[in-house]
Amino acid sequence: MKSKGKNKIIAIAIFGTLVTGFITMSFIKIQQDDRKPWVVPDASKKVKNPVKSDAESMAAGKTTYNKHCKSCHGTKGMGDGPKSKELKTPCGDFTTKEFQDQTDGEIFYKAKEGREDMPSFKKKITDDEEIWQVVNFVRSLGESKKN
């Protein structure tokens, strides 16, 4: 009898540890990436960047980026701007291959339309050319990490 009771306690202890472990793990997972996949319509995905990626457009894009995007996305696009801490969703990391593998059209669409914590820039940046310049600048952030 005595040892049966002991076994029960051990079993409960093991079970409790497992349950706590699973709960902790799922919380960590949620915190790591709770972003939903962001699907861009095919037509927007295929849109070609009409602005040439040269020093001039990159510099203009950088100015716009610093004014409108840096506060959340950070100086180097790693998603670590001062405002990012106040948001529910992580901002993503522009230096990663996953991000840079997107088309210019996808980046343009996301910047223009926004979603939840990511504001829409339709009204703030009315000239599409300016958004394309930012796309060109954001491309250079991917390259900066490779070096």
Ligand code: HEC
């Ligand atoms: C208030 C904070 C904030 C500002 C300002 C902001 N963003 Fe974002 N951005 C976010 C957040 C949060 C996400 C992630 C949204 C999601 O996945 O639901 C995001 C996502 C993105 C994405 C998609 C990232 C990916 O992984 O595909 C792009 C592109 C982007 N932002 C571009 C910009 C540009 C360009 C600007 C400036 C014109 C800008 N953002 C300004 C918060 C911000």
